[in-house]
Amino acid sequence: MTNDYKVLYRKYRPTTFDEIVGQKYSIAMLKNAVENNKISHAYIFTGPRGTGKTSTAKIFARTINCENPKNGVPCGTCSSCINNSNNADIIEIDAASNNGVDSIREIINNVKIAPTYSKYKIYIIDEVHELSDSAFNALLLTLEEPPSHIVFIFATTDIEKVPITILSRCQRYDFKKLTNEELKEHLKNIATKENIEITDEALEEIAYLADGGCRDALSILNQLCTSNEHIDLDTVLNNYGSVSMAQIKNIVNAYIENQYDEIKNIFDNIEKMSIDYKVFLKKLVDQFFQESIHFKMNGNNEMYLKIKDTIFEFNDIINKININVDPFLLIFLVLIKNMEVKEVQPTNKEKETILEDKSPIKEEKTIDQEEAKEQITEDVIPEKKEEKTTEVKEEKDLTNEYIEQLKKVRINNCFAKADKSILLKSKEKWQSIKENSSIDKEIESIIIDTNTVLASNEIHIITDIQESIVELFNTHLEEIEKQYKDIVGEEIHFIALTTEEWEEYKKDYVKKLKEKYVYHYLEEPLKPVVQDDKQEAKENLEEVISIFDKEKVEIK
Ligand SMILES: [Zn+2]
Known part of the structure; x- marks a missing residue:
């Protein structure tokens, strides 16, 4: 990046409290401290990047x-103010580049020396979370007994990484992301001063893209105005791979109205454009959130719940997007899936009513066995699918869903007959598989870092692996089981879980144990046919769906 990139940002860097954009509360409190002459020895300003922490630290x-100072504004005539441009009493340190203990030792040695022109010697340490442990320890010594003329102002984007021993000695100020209105207003003022021709819609889009950060907003404006005489919405969208809010609203409306064709059209077009899917997804979620509030306020609980579920599903796919092929396909699938849910399944509200009708007198604290069984059964039955869904969706969803159901059933069944002594033996056998030279190389790469955590005579539960490997493991179950049989001579079923999933299942197991819940053996779900020939697969798929539809999974 050239320095031009930062021109606007530097030029319009605030020099007084009143020029700081947003942060009304923090600024008011700091002004208050100045007016009442109540200065602490250490402050910490925390918040996302570009929200004014360092600027505020300098002004403060x-x-x-x-x-x-008058009304919290420096007078401009005292010796401190006059020497401000070359002020030896305000020392700025960027911890990101000075994270060693030596630079902190230097500070500590110098803190004893009185300020030259001013009341205080002030250390501004930016990105303080970057300091090393030993640097923090050295700093702590000074913070415990600071000389009266010393003030520390720490700034950080990552407060979690700052030791509690440091935090407990600081006054903390939380800097918030700027609202789109605050950013838009600020950009507008600067555009006017700089004679930049820019439309309101373009300003709004920049504010949106900057995501609450003033520095980012100004960088975007800076870049756009160096290469464009006139900036309108399209300029911003084209340069930043974004999609207009109007388009986003079209998708959301089509979703609410169950207009499948409309959504399909929009996504067909999106594929032809180079759009940043992260911005796309964020906008979509934001718009859904607005709509959910709208439906909640108007008492339309059904739509509210539907949209809420969709938002959560979008959240779930964010992880998958990092490892999967086409992010837009995933986003599309979430939309389509929930559009169908409404036609096929009872709403959550209806489900609640059904449950209430079945057990009008609820016993507190004990699980109703029948109800628990029903819930498990319900979980195990794959959802009914409509024919008009796309083939891709059917195939992918069915496989994923099958694995999810299989997971639940196998874990349930393993818990039902789990045995510690089998587990110990199975760990040995598992190790011998990993070390066996005849094992298939691909399978070896999948199972190499795994660990058996639960075992029965029929099922072994595998974990301690990354999410992507879990997925690979579970899509290669048959091969793994075959290799196991070939080498160990036992017919065992496996299933892999992420560590987080395993922790959840364990918690659930302990909870059920306390409630004297009995694990019933469950039938495994049917495996969907993955096709080579499309027509044949479609028929198979329909057959599988029709079986799922009619058949209830039995509890023995
Ligand atoms: Zn002054």
């Missing part, structure tokens, strides 16, 4: 060093 430092 100048203000508390001024001899006659």
Whole structure:
């Protein structure tokens, strides 16, 4: 990046509290501290990047060093103010580039020396979370007994990484993301001063893309105005791979109205454009959120719940997007899936009513056995599918869903007959498989870092692996089981879980144990046919669906 990139940002860097964009609360409190002359020895400003932490730290430092600040504004005439441009009493350190203990030792040695022109010697340490442990320890010594003329102002984008021992000695100020209105207003003022021709819609889009960060907003404006005489919405969308809010609203409306064709059209077009799917997904979620509030306020609980579920599903696919092929396909699938749900399944509200009708007098604290069984059964039955769904969706969803159902059933069945002594033996056998030279190389790469955590005579549960490997493991179950049989001579079924999933199942197991829940043996779901020939597969698929539809999974 050239320096031009930062021109606007530098030029319009705030120099007084009133020029800081947003952060009304923090600024008011800091001004208050100056006016009442209640200065602490350490402050920490935390918040996302580009929200004004460092600018505020500099302004605050100048203000508390001024001899006659008026309404929280430095006087400009005292010795501290006059020497401000070359002020030896305000020392700025970027911890990201000075994270060693040596630079902190230097600070500590110098803190004893009194300030030159001002009341305080002020250390502004930016990105303080980057300091090393030993640097933090050295810093802590000074913070425990600071000389009266010392003030530390720490800024951080990652407060979680700052040790609690440091935090407990600081006054904390939380800097918030700027609202789109605040950013838009700020951009508009600057555009006017700089004679930049820009439309309101373009300003709004930049504000949206900047995601609450003033620096990012100005960088975008800066880049656009260097290569465009006139900036309109299309300029922004084209340069930043974005999609207009109007388009997003079309998708959401089509979803609400169950207009499948409309959504299909929009997604067909999207594929031809180079759109950043992250921005796309964020906009979509934001718009869905707005709609969910709208439906909630109007008492349309059914739509509210439907949209809420969709938002959660979008959240779930964010992880999958990182490892999967086409992000837009996943987004599309979530939309389509929930559009059908409404036609096929009872709404959550209806489900609740059904449950209430079945057990009008609920016993507290004990699980109703029948109800628990029903819930498990319900979980195990794959959802009914409509014919008009796309083939891709059917295939992918069926496989994923099958694995999810299989997971539940196998874990349930393994818990039902789990045995510690089998587990110990199975661990040995598993190890011998990994070390066996005749094992298939691909399978070896999948199972190499795994661990058996639960075992019965028929089922072994495998974990301690990354999510992507879990997926690979479970889509290669048959091959793994075959290899196991060939090498160990036992017919065992496997299923793999992420560590988080396993922790959840364990918790659930302990909970059920306390409630004297009995694990019933469950039938395994049928495996969907993955096709080579499309027509044949379609028929098979329909056959499988019709079986799922009629057949209930039995509890023995
Ligand atoms: Zn002054």
